[in-house]
Every structure is written in C-alpha cells, then in structure tokens.
Amino acid sequence: MDAIVVENIVKRFGSVEALRGVSFRVRRGEIFGLLGPNGAGKTTLIRTLLGLLRPAEGRVRIFDMDLERHPEAVHRFVGWVPQERAMDPFLTGRENLLFVAGLHHIPAREARDRVDGLLELVELTGAADRITRGYSGGMRRRLQLAMGLVHRPKVLLLDEPSLGLDVQTRRRMWWLIEKLRAGGTTVLITTHYLDEADALCDRVAIIEQGEIRGLDTPDALKQRYGGPPLLVLEWGEPGAHGRRQLIDSLKALPGVREVAERAGGVWVRGDDVVAVTRAVLAECERWGVTPARLSVRQPTLDDVFLAMTGASLKESTEEMSA
Numbered sequence: 001m002d003a004i005v006v007e008n009i010v011k012r013f014g015s016v017e018a019l020r021g022v023s024f025r026v027r028r029g030e031i032f033g034l035l036g037p038n039g040a041g042k043t044t045l046i047r048t049l050l051g052l053l054r055p056a057e058g059r060v061r062i063f064d065m066d067l068e069r070h071p072e073a074v075h076r077f078v079g080w081v082p083q084e085r086a087m088d089p090f091l092t093g094r095e096n097l098l099f100v101a102g103l104h105h106i107p108a109r110e111a112r113d114r115v116d117g118l119l120e121l122v123e124l125t126g127a128a129d130r131i132t133r134g135y136s137g138g139m140r141r142r143l144q145l146a147m148g149l150v151h152r153p154k155v156l157l158l159d160e161p162s163l164g165l166d167v168q169t170r171r172r173m174w175w176l177i178e179k180l181r182a183g184g185t186t187v188l189i190t191t192h193y194l195d196e197a198d199a200l201c202d203r204v205a206i207i208e209q210g211e212i213r214g215l216d217t218p219d220a221l222k223q224r225y226g227g228p229p230l231l232v233l234e235w236g237e238p239g240a241h242g243r244r245q246l247i248d249s250l251k252a253l254p255g256v257r258e259v260a261e262r263a264g265g266v267w268v269r270g271d272d273v274v275a276v277t278r279a280v281l282a283e284c285e286r287w288g289v290t291p292a293r294l295s296v297r298q299p300t301l302d303d304v305f306l307a308m309t310g311a312s313l314k315e316s317t318e319e320m321s322a
Ligand SMILES: Nc1ncnc2c1ncn2[C@@H]1O[C@H](COP(=O)(O)OP(=O)(O)OP(=O)(O)O)[C@@H](O)[C@H]1O
Pocket: 013, 016, 017, 018, 036, 037, 038, 039, 040, 041, 042, 043, 044, 045, 083, 192
C-alpha cells in the first residue's frame, strides 16, 4: 500500500490552471520531492493533499483512504509544515508546541513529554522558553517542523522546508528529515533547490506549470535526460594562439555533439566521454594549446530540468530572488 496516491488532479483559480492533471504515488517510508520553479503548483498540490483546496477533478488517497470520503485521514496521518506558518510571536517555542498539542486533544502530561522530545530533536531546548518573536529564521523553521510533528504523523508534508536558510542550517534540516524517515515517517517535500532534491530525495517529480514533466530517482533522471557528461577544458597561460583553430576543429570531430565557448575555456559534449577526451587532447597538441585543466562534469538535475522544460531552474529561481 502506498502512503499517498494522487490521481489526475486538476485545480483552477479563475483562468489560471494551477494543476493540470497531476498523478503520482508516494511509497511508504520514502522521501519524495516535488521540484519546480515559483508558481509551478507545488503549494497548490500540498493544499489539495491536505483537503484545504477542492480539486475540480481527480482523487487523493492517503493510506488507502479516499480524501473526499474520509477527510479525517488528514488529521490522523498527516503532518504539515507550510511554506509560511503562523506561530504566535508572543508565545514561547514551548507554548506554541503545547498549543498545537491541544488542537490534537493530546492529554497534558503526554503533551509535555512529547514537546520536550521535539524541542530536543530540533535543538531548541535552550530557546524553548523565549518568545518566538525573537527567534532567527532558522529557529523558526525548526520550530515549525516540530509543530508539524506533535501528533506523530505517518506522512509529513514539507513545503520548502529550507527556504531562506543558510547552508549550514539547511544541512541540519536535511539531517532532521533523514532522521524522521529512519523512524518510519513518509516525507513529501517541495523545493526549488536542486541540491536539496538531489541529496535528500529518493525520488523526484519535476513539476512545471501544473504538470509533472518527469519522475524517477535523481540518478535515473540524470542518466535519462541529463545528456552525456561534459568535458570542461580551461585555457592555460595567456595568449590565444591556436585557440580559434582548436575550437573549429573540435566542432568538426566525429562524436562531438556540442562545443560551447565559455570565459576561460571551452565545453565539449559528446556521446563517448573517453573517446572525446582523447580526441580533444590530440587536437590541443596539434594546435599547440596547453590546457590548464581538463575535467569531466556529470549531468546535474539542472541539466535534467533544462532538457525537460527548456529553462534552467537555477537561472529562473536566481532571477526570481534577485
Ligand atoms: N488562492 C489563489 N488564487 C489565485 N491563484 C492562485 C492561488 N493560489 C495559487 N494560485 C496560482 O496558482 C499557480 C501555482 O501556485 P503555487 O503557489 O502552487 O506555486 P508554487 O509552486 O508553490 O510556487 P512557489 O515556489 O512560489 O511557492 C500560480 O500561478 C499562482 O498564482
């Protein structure tokens, strides 16, 4: 039995088609990633899974319970950490958690124990009795995670859990998510960070404009859509002698698919990276060019995204945040 089954979900807001027939399954105990740029439909999908939005078409099942007939399945099984979560700024971290425990009718004693455990887990024990108005962004994010865990959900929906966190705090967040999964929790996470999807997720669905463009393990996606590895040649000592001829002859080599001039060097892509490397070195010799460095870059999820959508996720999100 899968943890979450999403079948052909369609959701419109007026003339905007936020989800256009989205289907996928999240297996029990996996970390499943929804990777896509701003406006792709990630939050809309999460809200649909929570029963907060009613889709125009399609069905959601959580542990085999149809959401429309059993809306209580969400309350029982699902924990949610929204993109931006309301917490009471004038309550302490501990009080916020106890408040959530109250919403779930957890008896006071039990609630106190759970809250202590959660504060420990997210490393907020020391700050537990300070009001959250004074928390840093990373502390808030960790408290929000704990708030989503109070009722011990079997499935956790995390909407951009590491948005705006520094590298170190993000790694900490990943470690926490791994730890939850190790304890048997199924995790669905949305992100537009490629490295997050790559490092954390067992499987990734790439979503863009309300549609799933591809779904598999990060490695399989890279193999299938990322294209062959890239040979990166960096120019050596100053002086452009022979470089022009070298580039022209590289373009004419059999088995070379792409030659791109970059500042400081040239990128070469071909089907057989070993054969291409040999040929590139031979051409360097022929034209008297000594490269400073030659390296092979394996395809990334960004290459996958580019191949699927014609746009680089890295650039599109960098533009957005610029
Ligand atoms: N309540 C709403 N009313 C009208 N349009 C909405 C509403 N919620 C979402 N949309 C639209 O649906 C589309 C998908 O939005 P959604 O918030 O799901 O994207 P997202 O992938 O979560 O993006 P982000 O990375 O910015 O959080 C967008 O075009 C958005 O403007």
